[in-house]
Amino acid sequence: MTESFDLLVIGAGPAGGEAALSAASAGLNVALIDEGPAAGGQVWRAPRTAKAKRSRAQDPDRERGDDLRARLAASSIKIFYATQVWDARPGFRVSCVSDAGAKELNAPCLVLATGAIERVLPFEGWTTPGVFGLAAATAVMKAEKALFGQDIVIAGQGPLLIAVAAKACELGLRPRAIIDRASRSDWLRAAVGFAGVPSMLITGARWMSQLALAGIPYHRGSEVIRANGDNALQSIVMSNLDSGATEEIEADTLYVGNGLTPADELHRLLGAAQTADGLRGGYRTIRDDRCRSSVPNLYVAGDGAGVYGALPSAIQGQIAGLSAARDHGALTEAQFSARVKEPRRKLRRLEKFGDASCRLMQFPQDVTTHVSAETIICRCEDVTHADIHAAIDDGAQDLNQLKHFTRLGMGPCQGRMCGLTAAAILNHRNPGPKTDTRLTPRAPVRPIEMNQLIGDFDYDDIPVPKPAPL
Amino acid sequence: MYDLAVVGGGIHGASVALFAARGGMNVVLLEAGALARQASGTNAGTLTMQMTRAALIPYALKAHEMWVNAPHWLGHDVGVVACDGLSLAFTEAEEQLLSERAKARSAAGAPINLVTKAEATRIEPGVNPSIRMASHCAIDGYANAYLTGLAYRRALRDAGVTIREYTPVTGLAASGKGYEIRLAQKAIAASQVVLTGGVWLEPMLKWLDIQLPIKTLVNQLSVTERTGPVMRTVLGIASGLLSLKQFPHGTVVIGGGWQGEGRRETNYHRTTHDSTVGNARLAVHAIPALRNTRLVRSWTGFEAETADALPIVGPVPGHPGVWVSGSVHSGYTSAPYIAHCLTQAILGHHPEMPLFPMDRLLANSTPEAAHFPPKSQ
Numbered sequence A: 001m002t003e004s005f006d007l008l009v010i011g012a013g014p015a016g017g018e019a020a021l022s023a024a025s026a027g028l029n030v031a032l033i034d035e036g037p038a039a040g041g042q043v044w045r046a047p048r049t050a051k052a053k054r055s056r057a058q059d060p061d062r063e064r065g066d067d068l069r070a071r072l073a074a075s076s077i078k079i080f081y082a083t084q085v086w087d088a089r090p091g092f093r094v095s096c097v098s099d100a101g102a103k104e105l106n107a108p109c110l111v112l113a114t115g116a117i118e119r120v121l122p123f124e125g126w127t128t129p130g131v132f133g134l135a136a137a138t139a140v141m142k143a144e145k146a147l148f149g150q151d152i153v154i155a156g157q158g159p160l161l162i163a164v165a166a167k168a169c170e171l172g173l174r175p176r177a178i179i180d181r182a183s184r185s186d187w188l189r190a191a192v193g194f195a196g197v198p199s200m201l202i203t204g205a206r207w208m209s210q211l212a213l214a215g216i217p218y219h220r221g222s223e224v225i226r227a228n229g230d231n232a233l234q235s236i237v238m239s240n241l242d243s244g245a246t247e248e249i250e251a252d253t254l255y256v257g258n259g260l261t262p263a264d265e266l267h268r269l270l271g272a273a274q275t276a277d278g279l280r281g282g283y284r285t286i287r288d289d290r291c292r293s294s295v296p297n298l299y300v301a302g303d304g305a306g307v308y309g310a311l312p313s314a315i316q317g318q319i320a321g322l323s324a325a326r327d328h329g330a331l332t333e334a335q336f337s338a339r340v341k342e343p344r345r346k347l348r349r350l351e352k353f354g355d356a357s358c359r360l361m362q363f364p365q366d367v368t369t370h371v372s373a374e375t376i377i378c379r380c381e382d383v384t385h386a387d388i389h390a391a392i393d394d395g396a397q398d399l400n401q402l403k404h405f406t407r408l409g410m411g412p413c414q415g416r417m418c419g420l421t422a423a424a425i426l427n428h429r430n431p432g433p434k435t436d437t438r439l440t441p442r443a444p445v446r447p448i449e450m451n452q453l454i455g456d457f458d459y460d461d462i463p464v465p466k467p468a469p470l
Numbered sequence B: 001m002y003d004l005a006v007v008g009g010g011i012h013g014a015s016v017a018l019f020a021a022r023g024g025m026n027v028v029l030l031e032a033g034a035l036a037r038q039a040s041g042t043n044a045g046t047l048t049m050q051m052t053r054a055a056l057i058p059y060a061l062k063a064h065e066m067w068v069n070a071p072h073w074l075g076h077d078v079g080v081v082a083c084d085g086l087s088l089a090f091t092e093a094e095e096q097l098l099s100e101r102a103k104a105r106s107a108a109g110a111p112i113n114l115v116t117k118a119e120a121t122r123i124e125p126g127v128n129p130s131i132r133m134a135s136h137c138a139i140d141g142y143a144n145a146y147l148t149g150l151a152y153r154r155a156l157r158d159a160g161v162t163i164r165e166y167t168p169v170t171g172l173a174a175s176g177k178g179y180e181i182r183l184a185q186k187a188i189a190a191s192q193v194v195l196t197g198g199v200w201l202e203p204m205l206k207w208l209d210i211q212l213p214i215k216t217l218v219n220q221l222s223v224t225e226r227t228g229p230v231m232r233t234v235l236g237i238a239s240g241l242l243s244l245k246q247f248p249h250g251t252v253v254i255g256g257g258w259q260g261e262g263r264r265e266t267n268y269h270r271t272t273h274d275s276t277v278g279n280a281r282l283a284v285h286a287i288p289a290l291r292n293t294r295l296v297r298s299w300t301g302f303e304a305e306t307a308d309a310l311p312i313v314g315p316v317p318g319h320p321g322v323w324v325s326g327s328v329h330s331g332y333t334s335a336p337y338i339a340h341c342l343t344q345a346i347l348g349h350h351p352e353m354p355l356f357p358m359d360r361l362l363a364n365s366t367p368e369a370a371h372f373p374p375k376s377q
Ligand SMILES: Cc1cc2nc3c(=O)[nH]c(=O)nc-3n(C[C@H](O)[C@H](O)[C@H](O)COP(=O)(O)OP(=O)(O)OC[C@H]3O[C@@H](n4cnc5c(N)ncnc54)[C@H](O)[C@@H]3O)c2cc1C
Pocket: A010, A011, A012, A013, A014, A015, A016, A033, A034, A035, A036, A040, A041, A042, A043, A044, A083, A084, A085, A086, A113, A114, A115, A116, A117, A118, A135, A136, A138, A139, A160, A163, A260, A263, A301, A302, A303, A304, A308, A309, A310, A311, A313, A314, A445, A446
């Protein structure tokens, strides 16, 4: 089954939602695809449970999300929810699955707005049940107004750390500790960048003072080095980055995250040029000031192209949608310039804020030098730190070889969790000119249900190619 | 000066390099990328007689025995599992095709016999009960192809082969008593040269002004996530367009030669929507339990095919000391044995089984090239 449009937008978060709306407002026939049940993406996520829907707590993210969802519902945009994109080919031909089976959507222009995924630096015991991501915590709190755990510890770095801690307090939980990799001076330096966006600075400051008032122990310049417990988390061990002093804290749940990295599988699959992102680690997709990638008629917006946060993502989306409309001939150059002027001005200010947040999420490249040999790096395939070093000893020079030697990155997450960590180990071991330390992108970009892929079919209708020669 | 330079580090090149070094030669192996990262590291690893061309069965049988004994001669593990193989027929037309093919292959020496639905279901309890019949071969199995590079690297190092990865060869010319092999930076010299470039044999032979078209197939494969046991055999269907097996760690690899898209010139290849869906449907039709799994990755690789779909293995006419090996159908299976025979010839012995000289193909296309190298040389 194939349907055609002027523009396809993948991802209905702030970036994709705004891209679809601005392109449709310029007259394009737009389809918007998201694997979730509603628009909003990560940060403007729609409430799912009755409890969350009822919640009246003042929440600007919820308001922005409701507004986006209302504007989308009132638009001419064809929306495919609960629809997962698993492949995209030049042209553009986008392969999707849903409960209705597999289908291809076609359009001459494509916006990728796939958002970010969380990075977690491995430590001993990080695969113990009871250890969760920070981003996962925000997602659950938004959808359900609830958070799992009694004795919780919140650790890692970046803006999500205090956001999660403050929201957990609002839910009546009392974290036993907040453990922040960033030091006081890291925060002061970042604050200069935050100052450009006073509303965000105020929110952040309010959260910080709430936490201080509640008397939650806040350990700066520290990290979790071990999670104890076999089938359930019992305690964590924290270490001060400067002094090396350690302390054990009892906990049944640990939320930990070290920032975000782009979910850029589709970008890479389509061959969009990327550049190493020194500030954020990993790679970012190159885009011009019209959100055009290096691939003709492929536009990129939001955290999927480079992590800047929700507000810049929304504006990039707006620009990407207008840019597609311009290239498709629906806007004149003058109309386009007039409509992007204000968004561009706002974006410059907001991107500075994004850079400042990212400064809080930095960590040294040799992230595993302190990690024990038995620590698991690839959790899908149980590949340990020692296994990786053994493979490098055996001659593995790039990530694809490392994968063949160890199965690292061959499981369901396809290296999303471990790829950057493994690349850091490789680079650390093989100094000198860097080889490309990215795994080859391939479809499906995320695991797909076989049942959805094949749907119902008759054996006789399978287009079996002609037999191989005898 | 090396005794032998092997150009192309897939399964064919790596095997020839290994056997030649063990035969006493001073060998260098030149590979454009990393060892066995093209067809030889990304193939389905099926070691089957039921998809092998009848003419290659005798070689494949010998090679199968070698694969099963890999720990002894290779010294390192490529995860070989020997098991039963079944090829299935779901329709009357497939029954007929299956019977014909089983007959031809057993005439060539493969122990294949036709079995009833009941017998097939006993051999493979996971199979779709709607099959009509099957052909069974007790000599079947699979390797874990992605381990090829690691296993061969260790073996080649032990045998004293000089391995040069990320070293594309750019040209070849007679020089003194041997050949000059041109690299991006500087050239190296060797008395003899073996070209084992897979689909890139066509551009390699052009270095010698030989025009020999090599068709580039873009085979695609998919793999499921780890799942509980759903099958215990290697499965195919009469037409040969399915290959299916479950690895000990639980993943199921789905293949059979469905075509993706790509170009040898740019080394770009990828799956297509229709082939992914079609191949997956065929797989689930054969093993219905696969419907409840998830697909985690699909990929493609280049397979080489000559005009008559038979190998080119032997001396390059007009260029004494230059050899070629490739375009072997089901070429992973047969590679170690074919390389063994070719190496015997390179070492000056009589090969155990006949080679597949390329002259037959040159005579038809550009007769001059075979006998009178053009003046430009
Ligand atoms: C788990 C998580 C929680 C976060 N929580 C917060 C927070 O509380 N506050 C904050 O300021 N920032 C948060 N962030 C940062 C946040 O990602 C961004 O700032 C913002 O949401 C970026 O907007 P976006 O439109 O680029 O991406 P997103 O909002 O992430 O939207 C991307 C959308 O694309 C869809 N998608 C991706 N791939 C596919 C595919 N293959 N097929 C179909 N659909 C697809 C996703 O379902 C998602 O809806 C969070 C990030 C993550 C990963």
